[in-house]
Structures are given as structure tokens and as C-alpha cells.
Amino acid sequence: MASSQYNFKKIVTIPTAQDFIDIILSKTQRKTPTVVHKQYKIARIRNFYLRKIKFTQQSFHDKLQLILTEFPKLEEVHPFYADLMNVLYDKNHYKLALGQLNIAKNLIDNVAKDYGRMMKFADSLYRCKCLKRAALGRMATIIKRQAQSLQYLEQVRQHLSRLPSIDPNTRTLLICGYPNVGKSSFLNKITRADVEVQPYAFTTKSLYVGHTDYKYLRWQVVDTPGILDHSLEDRNTIEMQAITALAHLRAAILYVMDISETCGYTLEEQLNLFNNIKVLFTNKPLLIVLNKIDIKQFDELSEEKKAVFEQFRKDDVRIIEMSTFSEEGVIEVRNEACDRLLAHRVDIKLKSRKVNDVLNRLHVTQPQKRDERVRAPYIPEGVIQRLESMQVTNNNNDQNVSIEKKKTERDLEIELEEDYHLDLRKTWSLKDNDERYDILPEIYRNKNVADFIDPDIMTKLEELEREEEAREQAGFYDMNESEDDEETTAIRKLAKKIRYKRQVIIGEARSKKQARRTPSVPRPKRAVDRENLENTMSGLGIDMDNKEDSHYVAKVHETRSRSLSRPEIKRKREDSEGHVRSSSKVPRDQSGVRDVTMAKKARKINKISQRKMNLGGKTGEADRRIFIKKPKHLFSGKRSTGKTDRR
Amino acid sequence: MRLETCYYCSSTIWPGHGIQFVRNDCKIFRFCRSRCHRAFKKKWNPRKSRWTKAHRKFTGKDLATDPTFEFEKRRNEPVKYNRELWQNTLQAMERVEEVRTKRERHHIMKRLRQGTFDRKAADLREVRDYIHLVRAPNATKPMEEIEMVQKAIAKREEAGELLTKVGTTVATTKKLSALRRRAPKIDVIIETSDTEQMIAEDVE
Numbered sequence: 141m142a143s144s145q146y147n148f149k150k151i152v153t154i155p156t157a158q159d160f161i162d163i164i165l166s167k168t169q170r171k172t173p174t175v176v177h178k179q180y181k182i183a184r185i186r187n188f189y190l191r192k193i194k195f196t197q198q199s200f201h202d203k204l205q206l207i208l209t210e211f212p213k214l215e216e217v218h219p220f221y222a223d224l225m226n227v228l229y230d231k232n233h234y235k236l237a238l239g240q241l242n243i244a245k246n247l248i249d250n251v252a253k254d255y256g257r258m259m260k261f262a263d264s265l266y267r268c269k270c271l272k273r274a275a276l277g278r279m280a281t282i283i284k285r286q287a288q289s290l291q292y293l294e295q296v297r298q299h300l301s302r303l304p305s306i307d308p309n310t311r312t313l314l315i316c317g318y319p320n321v322g323k324s325s326f327l328n329k330i331t332r333a334d335v336e337v338q339p340y341a342f343t344t345k346s347l348y349v350g351h352t353d354y355k356y357l358r359w360q361v362v363d364t365p366g367i368l369d370h371s372l373e374d375r376n377t378i379e380m381q382a383i384t385a386l387a388h389l390r391a392a393i394l395y396v397m398d399i400s401e402t403c404g405y406t407l408e409e410q411l412n413l414f415n416n417i418k419v420l421f422t423n424k425p426l427l428i429v430l431n432k433i434d435i436k437q438f439d440e441l442s443e444e445k446k447a448v449f450e451q452f453r454k455d456d457v458r459i460i461e462m463s464t465f466s467e468e469g470v471i472e473v474r475n476e477a478c479d480r481l482l483a484h485r486v487d488i489k490l491k492s493r494k495v496n497d498v499l500n501r502l503h504v505t506q507p508q509k510r511d512e513r514v515r516a517p518y519i520p521e522g523v524i525q526r527l528e529s530m531q532v533t534n535n536n537n538d539q540n541v542s543i544e545k546k547k548t549e550r551d552l553e554i555e556l557e558e559d560y561h562l563d564l565r566k567t568w569s570l571k572d573n574d575e576r577y578d579i580l581p582e583i584y585r586n587k588n589v590a591d592f593i594d595p596d597i598m599t600k601l602e603e604l605e606r607e608e609e610a611r612e613q614a615g616f617y618d619m620n621e622s623e624d625d626e627e628t629t630a631i632r633k634l635a636k637k638i639r640y641k642r643q644v645i646i647g648e649a650r651s652k653k654q655a656r657r658t659p660s661v662p663r664p665k666r667a668v669d670r671e672n673l674e675n676t677m678s679g680l681g682i683d684m685d686n687k688e689d690s691h692y693v694a695k696v697h698e699t700r701s702r703s704l705s706r707p708e709i710k711r712k713r714e715d716s717e718g719h720v721r722s723s724s725k726v727p728r729d730q731s732g733v734r735d736v737t738m739a740k741k742a743r744k745i746n747k748i749s750q751r752k753m754n755l756g757g758k759t760g761e762a763d764r765r766i767f768i769k770k771p772k773h774l775f776s777g778k779r780s781t782g783k784t785d786r787r
Numbered sequence: 788m789r790l791e792t793c794y795y796c797s798s799t800i801w802p803g804h805g806i807q808f809v810r811n812d813c814k815i816f817r818f819c820r821s822r823c824h825r826a827f828k829k830k831w832n833p834r835k836s837r838w839t840k841a842h843r844k845f846t847g848k849d850l851a852t853d854p855t856f857e858f859e860k861r862r863n864e865p866v867k868y869n870r871e872l873w874q875n876t877l878q879a880m881e882r883v884e885e886v887r888t889k890r891e892r893h894h895i896m897k898r899l900r901q902g903t904f905d906r907k908a909a910d911l912r913e914v915r916d917y918i919h920l921v922r923a924p925n926a927t928k929p930m931e932e933i934e935m936v937q938k939a940i941a942k943r944e945e946a947g948e949l950l951t952k953v954g955t956t957v958a959t960t961k962k963l964s965a966l967r968r969r970a971p972k973i974d975v976i977i978e979t980s981d982t983e984q985m986i987a988e989d990v991e
Binding site for chain 2: 568570571572575578580581582583584585586587588589590591592593594595597598600601604605607608616617619627628630631632633634635637638639641642645677678680681682683
């Protein structure tokens with residue numbers, strides 16, 4: 141919990157008022173835009189100045205907020221620290237200072253709000269600027285007025301960070317007593333603290349903490365400044381610190397007394413003080429420590445002095461003597477105090493409600509006997525015998541008890557020095573101990589030997605052998621390698637031939653299919669070669685001998701239809717007009733025209749029909765006609781570059 | 788020193804080779820080389836990678852279950868050393884390996900032998916069905932070899948060697964004939980309209 145933290149070192153540094161203002165104003169200057177002109181739009185100018193006001197307000201607000209949250213609230217810290225801070229810094233003053241800062245923060249917020257509102261009505265750059273200046277100025281003044289508070293809080297912070305970190309809840313020993321009795325020396329002796337020890341009173345002006353270890357635990361030891369014997373109201377700040385510690389820390393109290401009275405106060409005076417502050421010792425383990433016994437022993441005291449301690453004996457308080465100078469009894473004192481405190485703390489814990497959580501950890505369970513069977517611990521025979529032999533030797537020679545020690549490897553190593561080597565196999569106990577030093581193969585024939593080790597391996601092997609023999613006899617391994625007779629070879633050869641032929645046919649069919657699909661230049665038909673035909677057919681076993689009169693034989697002499705009447709006219713592929721002769725197009729002026737006279741007449745009629753039109757000079761079908769005089773795309777529109785005075 | 792087997796391809800991993808991968812459930816995967824390791828990382832099934840032993844056993848290409856495999860077993864209980872036992876074990880190892888390799892080879896040969904039979908049957912079918920490609924049905928010229936072959940085929944057919952239809956294997960034909968034996972033949976009668984019947988009659 142942060143509220144019971146005893147570490148006040150993390151509070152942020154508080155600047156002085158002037159510094160504070162400077163920091164924030166320079167920050168505003170740097171972090172907000174700086175350039176504005178009067179010709180900007182008024183909204184923009186207003187925004188610009190408003191931003192500055194808001195920024196300054198926000199920075200002040202954040203910083204003050206930080207200070208307020210980081211300083212400890214006296215209600216939230218441990219009452220020991222609350223009281224201590226009250227003693228040191230005055231609770232009222234502290235609270236007031238923080239309150240003032242809070243008010244300042246609110247005032248700054250209000251200023252910013254007001255001027256922000258007023259900014260809406262500013263109509264020129266000058267007016268906006270004035271408003272901004274006013275706002276920032278007012279904020280600065282508010283902070284200047286807080287200079288005192290800020291200074292005070294800075295001092296408080298510095299002192300707070302140097303307070304000793306005392307944990308109010310852990311085991312603590314508290315040393316108290318008159319000034320100069322030897323409290324600080326005691327602290328120096330038992331801890332690593334190095335507190336100043338001087339012969340004048342009030343050498344120790346504040347609380348000091350040291351840490352010591354006892355029974356595997358950490359103990360805090362708190363040294364207080366000396367307390368004088370007067371009423372509470374008369375006490376000064378230094379004494380009040382001691383009183384606060386006594387009042388709030390639940391610790392073992394070590395009330396140190398100077399038995400030799402060299403501190404300047406008599407034993408009666410010391411006793412008086414004790415009685416006065418006895419109130420603070422209720423419910424705390426108390427220990428009276430008599431210091432400086434190197435100067436004066438308890439027995440050397442006079443009777444009246446000894447009577448002082450009668451009261452302590454009546455109250456049943458433990459008294460221990462020590463001397464911090466000669467270090468006699470110092471440790472005993474510490475041990476005694478720690479033990480008492482521990483016992484006290486345990487008692488308290490037992491009475492509290494949380495004890496049940498702890499009790500579980502303190503209880504030790506023993507297993508219950510479930511039947512009458514004796515389950516004794518097992519001791520090997522060898523050990524029992526050895527123990528007995530030891531007993532016997534003990535009984536026999538009580539004087540020279542020589543326990544027979546086993547010779548260890550180390551002894552052997554020392555004995556043999558260089559010849560020694562660690563022989564792990566010598567402890568092996570096999571059936572035949574001669575075999576101990578055999579070299580064992582681990583891998584044999586690409587296999588792990590360890591995978592085959594089996595006491596029954598020979599029986600299994602025999603079984604396997606038998607099975608193998610049985611299989612062989614049954615003919616399991618006989619491969620009937622039948623010899624290929626000539627029939628089979630002939631069949632195979634023929635099948636091969638057939639397969640080849642089939643492949644060829646299939647391939648041809650495939651390419652024909654492919655050719656049908658893809659565009660290609662058709663090949664001219666080639667006549668079947670007579671020789672090829674006759675060869676293939678005779679290859680297939682058909683008789684092709686007398687085939688002169690068969691239909692496929694090309695005859696030299698054709699029919700007599702056309703050969704003598706007209707010779708073959710060789711004609712050009714293309715005609716005079718460049719049209720391919722094979723095209724069947726008849727020119728228009730010749731289509732349907734039987735002879736020359738008809739052609740002439742047709743031509744004449746054509747010309748006459750055109751005469752009237754030609755004489756009129758009118759636009760004919762062959763003349764150019766413009767359908768759209770002014771197309772829109774040419775007479776409208778802007779040009780992307782240049783002028784539009786040419787269209 | 789122990790020879791391990793690769794998780795992926797089942798080859799032996801000699802000392803100083805390969806990578807081991809230990810999974811979060813404490814199962815150890817050993818790989819003989821990066822090929823297997825990478826295949827594993829890609830989550831490939833070794834039974835589907837055709838070059839692995841796992842695939843070969845899975846598809847029956849190699850001998851999978853045999854009494855000789857029982858000899859080599861990972862034993863967790865150590866046996867006390869006994870020279871005689873060790874010597875016997877070494878001899879047994881040799882013998883077991885012999886037997887095992889013999890059986891493995893036999894298994895493979897048996898599998899391959901089936902192929903030769905199939906090829907012979909295929910030859911017979913080929914010749915029987917496509918003889919017309921080498922000898923015209925109406926041929927008159929004598930061709931001795933081919934005639935000899937035809938006689939041989941006729942002889943085998945009489946002998947009853949299973950000569951199946953074109954385009955089927957022995958196995959499928961067996962199945963087909965088994966089916967035919969079990970299921971009765973179904974006669975399908977398609978009802979035709981009157982007009983169709985009349986046309987059919989006219990055509991006839």
C-alpha cells in the first residue's frame with residue numbers, strides 16, 4: 141500500500157516561484173506556434189492566442205497537480221510518520237501550504253476560462269494579443285504570490301527525503317534514555333550504523349536506524365535523541381521525535397541507564413524519567429539496560445543506589461548490564477531484547493484473527509497407525525554386522541577405539557600416485573568374475589547388440605531354424621522358373637510386332653484427329669502408290685500376283701471424249717483487271733448482256749438517262765455531301781492551352 | 788553408443804549424424820539427414836513418401852510382419868553380462884540377419900513374379916485379338932511362324948487357360964464373373980409408343 145510507504149524520496153523537486161513562471165512561460169513560447177499576422181482570418185488569430193492561454197493554464201495545472209499528489213497526505217500515512225511530520229514540519233503549516241497551491245491551481249483555471257471567453261469578442265490581432273498578455277500575466281502573479289508556500293514545501297521535501305526509512309510494522313528495537321548514556325554507541329556496536337558519538341548532550345538530534353540480524357531475521361534498531369525529564373508541553377522538537385517513536389512504534393524498548401552517572405544525571409533522576417514515560421511502555425516488552433559497567437560495577441554501588449533498582453524488581457522488569465566500551469554483554473542484551481520481542485509478537489499473532497492461517501503452518505501431523513503391522517526402518521545386514529563388530533571392539537578395547545575405515549578411492553589414488561586409474565569394473569559382480577574385463581561390442585553388423593540380448597535367444601533361434609527348414613521343405617522358396625519353350629518365344633515375338641503395329645495405327649489416327657482441329661494448309665491428295673499397296677498386302681498374306689486388270693492400276697489410255705477435238709487452253713490465273721480467274725464474278729456491264737449490239741444499246745441508254753442531270757449541273761450521287769455543316773465539337777469548348785480564335 | 792533409426796525414412800543414424808527434435812510431450816524424433824527433417828517440418832506423412840521404408844511396408848512392397856523381426860527389440864531391462872550369452876547373441880545376430888534378408892528377397896521376388904505372369908497373359912491376348920494386323924483373315928499365303936502361333940493359342944484355349952476379353956485383366960474378370968454368378972440378369976423392356984412401333988415395323 142502506497143499510504144503506508146515509508147519512502148519519501150520520490151517527490152518531484154519544487155521550483156521557486158520565479159523559476160516556475162519562467163519555465164512555464166518559456167515552454168509556452170517553444171511549444172506553441174509563434175507566427176501570426178494581422179491579415180489572417182480573425183478566427184485563426186483568436187485560435188492562435190487562445191491556444192497559448194490554454195497551454196499555459198494546462199502546464200501550470202499539471203505541475204501543481206503533480207506536487208499535490210506526490211506530497212504525502214498526513215491522513216493516509218502511518219500515524220508514526222504523520223506524527224513525526226507534525227513534530228518536524230507542523231501539520232497546520234503543511235496543510236495550509238498545500239491548500240494554497242490547490243487554490244492557486246483553481247484560480248489559474250478560472251483565469252484561463254475567463255480570458256478564453258473574452259477572446260471570442262476580440263476583433264483584431266492587437267486586442268487578442270492584449271488578452272493573452274493579460275491572462276498570462278495574471279497566472280504569473282498568482283504563482284508569485286505562492287512563493288512562500290513553494291519555498292516551504294521545497295524545504296519540507298528535502299528534509300522528508302532524508303528521513304530514515306523506518307518500517308513501522310517490522311521487528312524493531314527502540315533505544316531510549318537520558319542524553320549521553322550510550323544509546324548511539326550501542327547502536328554502533330550492534331549494527332553497521334555510524335552515528336556520531338560525542339561527550340555533549342543532544343549529539344543525536346534525530347532518529348537513526350540500523351539493521352541487525354538475529355535468528356535469520358532482520359531487526360530494525362532505532363536510536364532516539366536523549367529525553368529530558370520535563371512535561372510534554374515543554375519538550376523541544378528533538379525530544380518530541382523520540383517521544384513520537386516511543387508512542388507509535390510497536391517495538392521492544394531498551395531503556396538505557398548510565399550506572400556510573402558520567403552522563404551528568406543521577407540514578408534517581410533517571411528513575412524519575414522512567415516513571416514519567418512509563419505510560420508509553422505499556423504492551424511493549426521492556427528491558428532495562430545498565431551501561432558503562434566498565435567504569436562502575438553494579439556491586440560497587442552504594443545501598444541507596446541499589447534501592448533504586450528495587451522498584452524494577454517489584455515491577456518484575458529484566459535488568460541487564462553491559463558496556464559499549466568494552467563490548468561486554470552487548471550481544472546478550474540484543475539477544476534478550478529480540479527474544480522478548482519475538483515472544484511478544486507471537487502472542488499477539490495468536491490472539492489475532494489471522495492466527496488460523498498461520499496455525500496450519502505450525503501444526504505437524506503424524507501418520508496414524510492403521511493396523512498392528514510393524515513397519516520398521518530397513519537396515520542392511522552388512523551395516524548391522526558392522527555396527528555389532530564396532531560395538532564389540534568398543535567393549536573390548538575402550539581405550540584404543542579403532543574404527544575400521546573402508547579404503548576409499550581417494551586413498552588408493554594417493555597410494556598409487558601416477559599408476560592410479562579409475563577402474564569402475566572392479567565392483568561388477570558377475571557369475572564368473574573373470575569375465576569382468578571383457579571388451580563388449582556395442583554395434584555389430586549395423587545393429588545394436590543390446591537390442592538382441594535375451595536370455596532365451598538360443599531357444600528362439602532354434603525355433604526359427606526349424607521353421608525355416610519346414611518352409612524350405614514345403615517348397616516355399618521354390619521359384620518355378622519355367623523355361624520358355626519355343627512356342628512361348630514365338631508368341632512373345634509376334635505380340636511385340638503386333639503391339640508395334642498397333643501403336644503406329646493409333647499414332648496415325650491421333651495425328652489425323654489433331655489435323656482436323658487445327659487450321660492447316662491442306663495437302664494435295666496423293667494417289668496410292670501401286671507398289672506400296674501390293675507390298676503391304678502381300679506382307680499380310682494376300683496373294684497379289686496377277687493384278688494387271690484390277691481397278692487400282694492406273695491406265696495409260698483414257699476415254700476418247702475430249703482429246704482430239706480441242707487442245708487444252710492454257711489460261712493465265714489472273715485476268716486483265718487483276719481479278720483471279722477462278723472467281724465467278726461477272727462484271728456488271730456484262731451481266732445479262734448477250735451480244736455486242738445489246739451491250740452498245742445498254743450503254744447508250746445509260747448515258748442518255750444521265751444527260752439531264754449532268755446538264756443541270758446539280759449535285760449528283762457521286763458528288764461530296766456534307767451532312768453536318770457545323771459539328772459541335774469543332775465550334776465549341778475551351779482549349780486547355782492557348783487561344784480559341786481559330787476554329 | 789547406439790544406432791538409432793530415422794523417424795521419417797527408417798534408415799540407421801550413425802553417431803555424429805542427423806538431428807534430434809524433442810517435442811513438448813517428450814517424444815523424441817530423430818532424423819538421419821536434413822531431407823527427412825525438412826519433410827517432417829512440412830508435416831508430410833512418411834507413409835506417402837514413396838522412398839521411405841514406412842511407405843514400402845505400408846503398401847506391402849517390403850516384408851512387414853515376420854518372426855525374424857521379433858529378435859531386434861528395444862529392451863529396457865538390462866541383462867547381467869555373461870560371456871557365453873554375448874557370444875551366442877552375436878552368432879544369432881548373423882543367422883537371423885541371413886534368414887531375414889532371404890525372406891525379404893523372396894517376398895520381393897514373389898511380388899515381381901506376378902508381373903511376368905501378367906505379361907505372358909497379355910501377350911496371349913494381344914496375339915489372339917489383333918492377329919489381323921499381321922495376317923489378313925482372308926490370307927492365302929502360308930506364313931509358318933504365325934500359323935504355329937495360332938495353333939499354340941488354340942491349344943491353350945482348349946486347355947482352358949483363362950483368356951479374357953480384350954481390355955480386361957484376370958483380376959477384374961474374376962470379379963465380374965463372380966458378380967454375374969450372384970446377381971440374376973435383368974431384362975429391360977422399353978415401352979415404345981404406337982407411332983414408333985409402326986415405324987419400326989415399316990422399316991422391317
